Every structure is written in C-alpha cells, then in structure tokens.
Amino acid sequence: MLFKNKVALITGGTSGIGEMTAIAFAREGSKVVVAGRRQEEGSAVVEKIRAMNEDALFVQADVSQEKDVQYLVSSAVKHYGRLDYAFNNAGIESQPAALADQSLERFDNIMAINVRGVFLSLKYEIPEILKSGGGAIVNTSSVAGLVGFAGVSPYIASKHAVIGLTRVAALDYAKQGIRVNAVAPGCIVTPMMERFTDGNTELNAQITAMHPMGRQGTPQEVAEAVIWLCSDKSSFVTGQWITMDGGFTAT
Numbered sequence: 001m002l003f004k005n006k007v008a009l010i011t012g013g014t015s016g017i018g019e020m021t022a023i024a025f026a027r028e029g030s031k032v033v034v035a036g037r038r039q040e041e042g043s044a045v046v047e048k049i050r051a052m053n054e055d056a057l058f059v060q061a062d063v064s065q066e067k068d069v070q071y072l073v074s075s076a077v078k079h080y081g082r083l084d085y086a087f088n089n090a091g092i093e094s095q096p097a098a099l100a101d102q103s104l105e106r107f108d109n110i111m112a113i114n115v116r117g118v119f120l121s122l123k124y125e126i127p128e129i130l131k132s133g134g135g136a137i138v139n140t141s142s143v144a145g146l147v148g149f150a151g152v153s154p155y156i157a158s159k160h161a162v163i164g165l166t167r168v169a170a171l172d173y174a175k176q177g178i179r180v181n182a183v184a185p186g187c188i189v190t191p192m193m194e195r196f197t198d199g200n201t202e203l204n205a206q207i208t209a210m211h212p213m214g215r216q217g218t219p220q221e222v223a224e225a226v227i228w229l230c231s232d233k234s235s236f237v238t239g240q241w242i243t244m245d246g247g248f249t250a251t
C-alpha cells in the first residue's frame, strides 16, 4: 500500500474518473474525502470504499463556490486531522458550437467550474498539505488542454488554463515539498462522454477513430497515472502532465 495513514481529497469524486481514482486511493490504504455536488452518488462511492474495509467521507461542495471549497478542505482536516494529496478533477464539458455561437453564460460557467474550481481547490488545499509536511496534487486537464478541437472553445480554453495553473503552483511550492502535476486524458468512457455523444453512434465512432489505439480509455487508466503522480515513485516530477490518449496527440 502506497498511502497508508494518508488522506486524499478528490473533487468530482461522485462518478467517472474521480470515482475510480477515489477507489484506487482507498486500495492504496489512503483515507479518502470524496467531494461533489450529488449527495446520493457521493454516498454510494463512500459505501464502495467502506466495503473494501477502507475509510471515506463524502462532503457536498460546488468547486466554483469559494465558501464550499473552504468548507470542503476544513471538513477533510477536521475529520481526518491532515491532508496529503488532492486530485482536482471536477469539470464539465462544452456543448458543440462554433465560437461566435457559444453563449457567454456557458463560457462563464465552464470557466467557473473547470478553472476557478481548480484555483480555489489549490488555494485552500496547499496550506493544509504544507501543515502535513508536504504531499502531491494532481489536476485534471485533457488533450483539450494541449491541442485545439473545433467547436468546443470554452472547454479548450479551460483545460489549457489548468495546465498553466499546474505549472505555476508547482513552481510556487517546489521548495516546500508539494509536487503539482496534471493528467491529460484523451476520450475516456465516462458519463461525461456519454452526455457529449448523446447516443450518436456515428459521433462516438469518429471520436474513437481519433485514437490510434482504436479505442477510448477507461477511468481506471487515468486513476493509475494519478496514483503514480501522488506516490514517491514520481518524487522528481513536478509541473508536468501525463497524457493518456492512446496515441491521439502523437499524430
């Protein structure tokens, strides 16, 4: 077990990549704080972890709201006494439309969750991780944070911003024992992808074909990279991202 007696906080832990990563942290012996907006789904993830004889807590929080993030981090520390790792993963997708047809409301909403949410999470997690003597943070970017895709400008902007925040947070705390990295997944089979393709099998096949491996990824494949980035096995890695995209960005 890599994280015995440690505490990990995961935003967007109620489904998809966040849920699988919460379970992977528990497998490694960590106590897990599962954060999200949906009480029922969050409690279900906590139950899965307790069924593994590991410890978890659900805290309801909207990462775009400063008070919620403060409450989330303070609840984690109040309950478990420390914070060692964070996976800032909560995010929402764009609706496809050319830039001039994207609404300002949608742009602001995506930036509030995907960018302000990561900023606020970092802002309140870092002081607590410093008090624990250091640790590691992983933010969820995307291949959409590395290259452009037509039709999803707010999402592309938000995921590029996550790479920028990751680099600066890594530099700000490089000497203080906190490593900050990102994951940049290609298309991963989760509720988000299901919403995006909305039953359109042709669109789903097109998306799959963009990945040279000829398939989409699994949440477990992202979770394993997060575990590695938080573990001491990556002790000299900071300010970086790991792309898991079946070769998508190699083309």
Ligand SMILES: NC(=O)c1ccc[n+]([C@@H]2O[C@H](COP(=O)([O-])OP(=O)(O)OC[C@H]3O[C@@H](n4cnc5c(N)ncnc54)[C@H](O)[C@@H]3O)[C@@H](O)[C@H]2O)c1
Pocket: 011, 012, 013, 014, 015, 016, 017, 018, 035, 036, 037, 038, 061, 062, 063, 064, 089, 090, 091, 092, 093, 113, 117, 140, 141, 142, 143, 184, 185, 186, 187, 188, 189, 190, 191, 192, 193
């Ligand atoms: N699925 C993909 O293909 C893919 C690819 C690259 C990156 N990502 C990113 O991975 C992350 C996880 O997405 P997923 O694919 O697991 O989808 P998902 O929809 O299953 O998970 C997103 C999670 O974020 C939560 N969330 C959304 N808004 C929130 C808010 N304001 N406050 C707190 N929680 C909130 C949702 O409730 C959910 O638990 C997202 O940041 C997404 O952009 C996904």
